[in-house]
Amino acid sequence: MKKLLVLAILLRLLIMPFFFHPDIKTYHFQASFLRQGVVNIYPYLIDNREKLPLKEEFVYFPLTYFFLGGYQALVSPLLGENFTAWLSDATGRGVESPGIFRYLFVLKLPYLVLDIAIAYLLMGFFEKQEDKKKVFTIWLFNPFTLILLYFFSNVDIIPVFLVLASLLAMKKNKPLGASVLMGLAVGFKAYPVLFFPFLLAKMEKWSERITASLVFLATLAVIILPFWSPAFVASSFASGLTTRILEAGISISGGEKILVVPVALVGLYLFSWFRPKTALWKYYLSALLIVIPFIHFHIQWLLWIMPSFVILWAEENRYSWLLVLASVSAFAVPFLYNDKFMSVSLLTPISRWFGLIPAPFAIVQRLGDPYLIQGLIHSIFVGCSLGLIWKLLKGYKNEQT
Amino acid sequence: MNKPKIALFLFVLTLFTLPALLSFGIRYLPVEDQPPLGVTKKFYENVAIEDKVTVPYNNFNGIGFSFKNPNLQNKEEIILKIINENGQLARTITLSGWNIPDGGFVRFMFEPITDSKGRKYDLMLTSPSSRKEEALEVYLSRDSDTAASVTYYKPLSALILIRDIYTNLNMRFWEDRTFALFYFGIISLGFGYIVFGKGKTI
Numbered sequence: 001m002k003k004l005l006v007l008a009i010l011l012r013l014l015i016m017p018f019f020f021h022p023d024i025k026t027y028h029f030q031a032s033f034l035r036q037g038v039v040n041i042y043p044y045l046i047d048n049r050e051k052l053p054l055k056e057e058f059v060y061f062p063l064t065y066f067f068l069g070g071y072q073a074l075v076s077p078l079l080g081e082n083f084t085a086w087l088s089d090a091t092g093r094g095v096e097s098p099g100i101f102r103y104l105f106v107l108k109l110p111y112l113v114l115d116i117a118i119a120y121l122l123m124g125f126f127e128k129q130e131d132k133k134k135v136f137t138i139w140l141f142n143p144f145t146l147i148l149l150y151f152f153s154n155v156d157i158i159p160v161f162l163v164l165a166s167l168l169a170m171k172k173n174k175p176l177g178a179s180v181l182m183g184l185a186v187g188f189k190a191y192p193v194l195f196f197p198f199l200l201a202k203m204e205k206w207s208e209r210i211t212a213s214l215v216f217l218a219t220l221a222v223i224i225l226p227f228w229s230p231a232f233v234a235s236s237f238a239s240g241l242t243t244r245i246l247e248a249g250i251s252i253s254g255g256e257k258i259l260v261v262p263v264a265l266v267g268l269y270l271f272s273w274f275r276p277k278t279a280l281w282k283y284y285l286s287a288l289l290i291v292i293p294f295i296h297f298h299i300q301w302l303l304w305i306m307p308s309f310v311i312l313w314a315e316e317n318r319y320s321w322l323l324v325l326a327s328v329s330a331f332a333v334p335f336l337y338n339d340k341f342m343s344v345s346l347l348t349p350i351s352r353w354f355g356l357i358p359a360p361f362a363i364v365q366r367l368g369d370p371y372l373i374q375g376l377i378h379s380i381f382v383g384c385s386l387g388l389i390w391k392l393l394k395g396y397k398n399e400q401t
Numbered sequence: 402m403n404k405p406k407i408a409l410f411l412f413v414l415t416l417f418t419l420p421a422l423l424s425f426g427i428r429y430l431p432v433e434d435q436p437p438l439g440v441t442k443k444f445y446e447n448v449a450i451e452d453k454v455t456v457p458y459n460n461f462n463g464i465g466f467s468f469k470n471p472n473l474q475n476k477e478e479i480i481l482k483i484i485n486e487n488g489q490l491a492r493t494i495t496l497s498g499w500n501i502p503d504g505g506f507v508r509f510m511f512e513p514i515t516d517s518k519g520r521k522y523d524l525m526l527t528s529p530s531s532r533k534e535e536a537l538e539v540y541l542s543r544d545s546d547t548a549a550s551v552t553y554y555k556p557l558s559a560l561i562l563i564r565d566i567y568t569n570l571n572m573r574f575w576e577d578r579t580f581a582l583f584y585f586g587i588i589s590l591g592f593g594y595i596v597f598g599k600g601k602t603i
Contacts, residue, residue, distance in 0.1 A: 003598060010591035011412055017584065018416075093434070098576035105584065141408075350420050351566045357426035 001133065008140035009116070015150045016108045017101035020349045021341055023300075024107055024153035025094060027068060029087040030058045034069025035076070041065050043231040053090040057235035062227050063187035064155060071110055078106050095348040104153075104349065111149050114157045116140075118307060121164045125171065125281070125311055135314035142310065144327050148303045151346050156303050159185040163192050164307050166199070167281055175203050179212040183219025191241055191304060194265070194291065198283040201272040244295040264290040271393065281308050282392040289385035292330075293378070299334035299342065302327075312388075316396050319388075326384035329377050336360055336374045409595055420570070421563045429463050429510065429553040430562075432456065436549045441469050441538035450526040450539050452548045461517035463553035464524065465508040469538035470501045477530040479537065481509045484523040491522065498528070501537060513555045524550075 030041060038044045041058045049055050058065060076083070079102070086097050094100065119139045123132040139145065148154045166181035178199060185192040196216060200209045224232075237243075249257035265287060272283045285308035292301055309323050334342050338361040347354045364370040444450045454464065464481070475498035483492040494509040501507055526548075528537060542549040556562040575581050 003595065006591055006594050006598075007409060010409070010588070010595065013584075013588060013591065014413065014416060096573075098573060099580075101574055101584070102577050102580040105580070344423065344426070347420065347423060350570050351424075353427055353430060353566065354420075354423055356429060356431075357423060 001136070004137065004140070005116070008119070009112070011141075012112050012115070012146070012150060013105075015146065016112070017105040018349055019151040019346050020095055020100070020104060021152045021346060023155075024104070025087060026054055026056055027058070027060070027064070027155060028072060028107060029054050030056070031065055031068035031072055032084060032087055034065065035073050040227055040229075042227060042235050043229060046231045046234070053088045059235055059240060060155070061187055061189055061236060062223055063184065064158065064189065067110075067158060067188070068155070075106050075109075079103060093352075095352050100349050108150060108153060111154070111157050114161045115145070115149055118157075118161055118164060121161070121168055122307060122310060122314075124168045126314065131314055135310060138313050139307070139310045142306075144331065145303065145306050147331070148300065148306070152300055154300045154303050156189060156300055159188040159192055160303055160307060162188070163195065163284070163304075166192075167284070170199065170202060170280055175199070175208050175212050176215050179216040180219055183216045183223070186220055187223035190236065191301075194287050195284050197269045198272045198280055198287070201269070201283075202276055202280050204276075240298075241291070241295075241301070244297075245291055247296075248294050261291055261294050264294075275393075278393065278395075281311055284308060285312070286389045286392050289389050293382040293385040297334070299331070302330050312392075319391065319396070322384060322387060322391075326381060326388060329381040329384060332377045333374055333381060336364060336370055336377070338362075338370075406596060409592070420566050424562050424566055425559060427556060427562060429508075429555055432458065432552045432554060435465070435467070435506070435551045436542040436545075438467055438540040438549050439543035439545060441540050442546075442548075443533070443536040443538050444526055444528055445531040445533050445536035446529060448536075450524075450548060452524040452526075452550065453521055454524060454550065454552050455519070455521045456514075456517040456552055456554065457519065458554040459515055459518045460513040460555040460557065461522070461552065462513040462555045463508050463510040465506055465551045465553070466526070466548055467504070467506050467540040468501045469540065470498065470503045470505075473498075473501075473503060475501065475528070475531055475535045475537045477528050477535075479526065479528045482525040482527070483511070483514075484525065486521055498531070498537065508553065510553070517554070524548075 030045060033041060033044060041062075045052065045057055072079075080099060082097070082099055083103060086094055086099060086103060089097075097103075119136050122135045122139050126132050126135060149157060162181050162185035166178045166185065169175075169178040169181055182192055182196060182199060200212065203209045203212060245261040246259055248260040250260065251257045268283065268286055268290065272278070285305060288305045288308070292305065309327065313320050313323050336342075338359065340355060340357075340359045343360050344357040345355045345359075361370050364373055442450060464483075477498050479496045479498060479501065481494045481496075482490060483494075485491045491514055492511040494511050496507065496509065526539065531537065540549045541547060
């Protein structure tokens with residue numbers, strides 16, 4: 001295992017400094033204000049938008065700001081004096097900075113730590129040594145998580161880690177610990193809130209459910225209430241998952257529509273209530289396979305499903321082809337977005353000339369309608385997701401977790 | 402060689418050859434960065450934008466400008482004429498206003514002019530069918546009356562391009578010598594452990 005771990009770390013170190021997605025620069029620019037004493041970033045960015053070089057709002061929940069800002073403060077001696085100027089550079093020439101390789105390496109180090117920690121957490125879902133090694137290997141050597149974490153600098157690794165830790169706490173029959181961890185995960189990003197009803201359904205007594213709910217809400221209140229303001233709501237809720245899950249619907253006249261994703265989620269919550277013995281991670285994965293495929297998703301969101309995919313793969317090898325097909329089709333959809341930073345521009349630290357290569361969208365456009373092709377691939381992802389949900393809820397041969 | 406060594410070898414090989422493979426997709430390179438943008442200048446009917454460029458490379462194959470097209474109201478033809486030092490028309494490129502986003506940077510690409518190195522070219526940007534009220538505007542360089550343009554040339558050969566990419570990367574990586582030494586140090590340690598470390602398999 002030791003050599004396996006060193007190999008996994010080495011592969012990650014090899015790619016960390018050479019791939020750049022602008023998100024890492026944007027949210028570290030925003031988090032850099034913590035070092036200047038800004039505690040509430042949400043109104044600060046909106047009030048000072050005119051004079052700031054990067055105009056984006058801070059779309060994450062407060063703990064992400066404190067985590068990134070705190071880490072930045074900790075490693076600032078390693079980043080050097082030009083780092084702040086690099087963060088503030090809005091010209092798009094940041095990839096040419098002599099410090100780019102150092103910055104990308106140092107800023108991605110927390111992802112590496114959490115990535116490895118997740119590999120160890122995943123082993124906790126299995127009893128046999130052989131299965132532990134299998135899940136460890138699949139997590140560390142599948143290309144999808146490598147791409148999501150080190151190409152796209154995906155800060156969602158923090159809530160993903162906490163959700164997994166919460167699952168493990170629940171597996172060890174520690175519902176309060178699981179609720180606190182879930183609350184902390186939501187403190188970074190909103191999506192784990194989708195899982196809380198499943199956590200409650202898994203508990204046997206109402207007293208447990210009430211206590212867990214109070215603990216979860218108290219954790220959230222401590223994290224979020226101090227920042228609750230129109231600026232926070234506009235930044236964190238007005239875009240992304242929270243609004244997109246309300247998009248797909250069936251019109252039923254009178255201006256009303258039945259919303260596809262909430263309907264399916266409510267159905268799944270009820271199902272989990274009546275079938276509490278099914279492993280919790282299967283409900284989490286099913287919920288995500290309802291939400292993500294039915295919306296216009298960010299590639300970063302695919303990281304949320306990866307730990308469960310890896311558990312399923314380790315547990316039931318026969319479905320590996322389905323998991324690969326689902327992952328490849330899921331990755332191919334954003335790859336075809338009209339955005340070069342989904343593909344060729346990720347390599348601009350190596351040479352900024354790669355930004356001049358046409359994006360896959362433009363290449364496909366010469367052959368046909370890129371949106372139609374994107375839609376077909378997206379449909380494959382939806383189909384695979386439905387197949388997986390059916391298998392997860394119906395049960396399969398080698399269930400251990 | 403056992404599995405981890407093969408995996409490591411293949412991974413490094415892929416990583417190292419990826420830039421070379423991608424370089425085949427590069428059809429043009431910029432001569433310079435676009436200057437900072439200043440005010441705009443309109444062109445319509447018989448009002449043209451005239452400019453000059455000196456191209457330092459052979460294979461001159463494109464020129465880009467930033468445009469203002471408020472509310473995307475202009476959908477007329479835009480014609481760029483490139484005239485050589487002898488006053489002869491070297492290239493004509495026609496685009497539609499449909500393709501000009503407001504504030505967007507638009508490239509006019511054409512067949513490479515093979516002997517362009519060191520030569521001067523006159524540029525004439527016109528849109529005879531546009532009316533004044535729907536006129537497109539070109540951004541000029543800040544504090545200047547010349548267009549904020551970028552000239553492009555086609556790489557002379559794929560091999561030269563690949564060489565330039567790796568040379569530039571190597572040069573830039575070693576500009577931060579402390580980090581480069583640290584990075585190669587830990588990578589070498591990792592490689593050493595995988596290749597020479599105890600235990601033949603993982």
